[in-house]
Amino acid sequence: MGALCNHSLELTGLAGDHASPVHRLDPRAKIVALLGVTLVAVTTPLAAWPAYAGCGAVLAGVAVAAKIPARDIWRRARFLLPLVLLVGLFVPFVRSGGQAYDLGPFIVHEDGLRTFAAVTAKATIGTVSAILLGATTSFPGVLRGLEAMRVPRLLILIAAFMYRYLFVIVEETGRMRAALAARAYRPRTALHAGALGRVATAMFLRTYARGERVYLAMLARGYKGGVPQLTPLVLGRADLAFVGLVLAALVSLRIAAEMAL
Amino acid sequence: MSCAIHAIGLAYRYPNGHAALQGVDLHVQHGERVAVLGPNGAGKTTLMLHLNGLMSGEGKLEVAGLDVSPRSLRDLRLRVGLVFQDPDDQLFMPTVEEDVAFGPLNMEVGPDEVRLRVAEALAAVRMQEAAPRAPYQLSMGERRRVAIASVLAMRPSLLVLDEPSASLDPRARRELVDVLAHIERTMLVTTHDLPLAAELCERAVILAAGRVVADGPCHDVLADTALLAEHDLELPAGFDLARVELRPRPGEARDARVDFAQAT
Numbered sequence: 336m337g338a339l340c341n342h343s344l345e346l347t348g349l350a351g352d353h354a355s356p357v358h359r360l361d362p363r364a365k366i367v368a369l370l371g372v373t374l375v376a377v378t379t380p381l382a383a384w385p386a387y388a389g390c391g392a393v394l395a396g397v398a399v400a401a402k403i404p405a406r407d408i409w410r411r412a413r414f415l416l417p418l419v420l421l422v423g424l425f426v427p428f429v430r431s432g433g434q435a436y437d438l439g440p441f442i443v444h445e446d447g448l449r450t451f452a453a454v455t456a457k458a459t460i461g462t463v464s465a466i467l468l469g470a471t472t473s474f475p476g477v478l479r480g481l482e483a484m485r486v487p488r489l490l491i492l493i494a495a496f497m498y499r500y501l502f503v504i505v506e507e508t509g510r511m512r513a514a515l516a517a518r519a520y521r522p523r524t525a526l527h528a529g530a531l532g533r534v535a536t537a538m539f540l541r542t543y544a545r546g547e548r549v550y551l552a553m554l555a556r557g558y559k560g561g562v563p564q565l566t567p568l569v570l571g572r573a574d575l576a577f578v579g580l581v582l583a584a585l586v587s588l589r590i591a592a593e594m595a596l
Numbered sequence: 597m598s599c600a601i602h603a604i605g606l607a608y609r610y611p612n613g614h615a616a617l618q619g620v621d622l623h624v625q626h627g628e629r630v631a632v633l634g635p636n637g638a639g640k641t642t643l644m645l646h647l648n649g650l651m652s653g654e655g656k657l658e659v660a661g662l663d664v665s666p667r668s669l670r671d672l673r674l675r676v677g678l679v680f681q682d683p684d685d686q687l688f689m690p691t692v693e694e695d696v697a698f699g700p701l702n703m704e705v706g707p708d709e710v711r712l713r714v715a716e717a718l719a720a721v722r723m724q725e726a727a728p729r730a731p732y733q734l735s736m737g738e739r740r741r742v743a744i745a746s747v748l749a750m751r752p753s754l755l756v757l758d759e760p761s762a763s764l765d766p767r768a769r770r771e772l773v774d775v776l777a778h779i780e781r782t783m784l785v786t787t788h789d790l791p792l793a794a795e796l797c798e799r800a801v802i803l804a805a806g807r808v809v810a811d812g813p814c815h816d817v818l819a820d821t822a823l824l825a826e827h828d829l830e831l832p833a834g835f836d837l838a839r840v841e842l843r844p845r846p847g848e849a850r851d852a853r854v855d856f857a858q859a860t
Contacts, residue, residue: 401763436646442622472689473690475690475691475694495688495690495851496688498689498690499688499689499690499732500684502732502733532807545684545685548680548685549685549686549688551645551650551685552649552678552680552686552688553686553688553698554648554673554747555648555650555673555678555680556673556702556747556750556787557670557673557674557699557700557702557703557750558698558702559702562689562698563698563701563702564694565693565694565707565710565711565714566707567695573624
């Protein structure tokens with residue numbers, strides 16, 4: 336497998352202690368609990384900082400229980416957070432109210448900055464929730480959880496195939512890039528980029544042909560439109576306790592935030 | 597249950613007009629191991645896909661006691677195990693275990709029975725340890741063996757393999773031959789790896805431009821240099837056919853080399 340693959344894909348998958356109590360929970364419990372954290376953070380009024388702190392504490396608790404090092408969370412957040420924050424970045428410049436600060440060509444308002452800080456907090460909580468879910472649950476596990484939660488099967492299958500064949504496609508792309516480089520391809524101007532377009536076309540056609548072959552191979556093994564599971568998911572006492580604990584903490588935080596304002 | 601193949605005048609034309617099969621007559625008896633030889637584009641894969649009803653052309657085709665038709669597809673796919681050339685086309689589940697379980701689960705076999713079959717199939721290809729691993733973590737030879745297990749778990753009576761030794765290194769190829777030699781099934785192997793055919797199959801058929809052009813004992817077909825050359829096939833340089841022994845069937849007495857391999 337190419338260097339590209341190792342680099343970009345090592346940031347996915349499980350992290351921390353794979354045998355921790357959090358890792359062993361039913362995927363559904365983790366999806367519900369961590370989605371709950373995100374929802375509470377998103378719906379809380381902007382100024383309710385204690386609620387954000389509470390969400391942060393819940394997430395920290397999960398990370399500690401799963402023994403996920405802060406460094407791992409940071410390395411994953413580094414890629415995700417800038418994209419999420421891009422939207423909020425303009426708020427301080429656009430939103431007026433409160434004290435104004437002159438920054439040369441721009442004027443920044445206090446209310447805008449407050450809003451930005453709150454949006455940052457919400458985005459960080461959402462991102463870290465997703466990262467914790469990904470770090471404690473394998474991708475197939477998340478899909479199985481979603482399937483058991485009645486997410487349409489077609490969407491699950493698409494996501495499952497994307498995950499399975501991502502590695503194959505990354506490998507193929509790596510080989511094609513190496514083949515281009517081996518024939519001294521070093522694009523310097525936009526005009527040279529034509530070859531990359533052809534690589535993309537070739538990749539598309541190959542992927543399409545592979546899709547057909549995979550489907551034939553599935554039919555050959557009796558595929559009837561569903562992917563039956565060998566071991567069905569079972570919600571245990573620990574799963575219910577986890578969901579109950581997290582949701583109880585969140586709901587009380589949310590109500591407290593409402594009453595404080 | 598019979599797992600014979602009877603094809604009479606089987607013909608198939610692709611939508612783009614290319615005639616891949618032009619009247620194939622082929623009869624394979626229960627328990628036979630037949631190598632289908634031929635250069636690329638001879639129609640080997642197309643023939644293979646017909647045996648499982650994944651393609652349907654003109655002519656008469658009876659496989660494992662069933663007339664190939666839309667009504668018999670379900671039973672047909674239980675009886676005919678197809679191993680595709682590229683294991684990445686076949687292994688699509690997140691783990692080896694789940695992939696091997698896919699076929700039996702589709703057959704609505706109970707979970708305990710499925711687990712038993714998965715363990716049995718992985719043992720048959722010597723890949724028990726790989727059960728929890730993801731297919732992309734395996735080498736090409738290992739993926740090939742898991743692909744075979746994913747079909748064996750369905751307990752087919754007929755095993756059809758498409759280019760099983762393609763892109764394997766010598767060691768992976770050797771392991772594959774060992775695995776295949778120990779599988780007790782009627783077997784159809786499409787390949788242009790002639791030494792593999794000589795070691796594994798007692799009978800060989802040459803397919804060229806969609807027709808069967810030669811059919812006979814494997815060693816006789818492979819010894820006919822002119823016939824091979826006519827159809828763009830050849831044995832490796834310096835290969836001595838006389839020194840290759842056909843692998844005995846699982847039930848028969850094993851040769852010394854296999855015993856040695858088993859003992860160590």
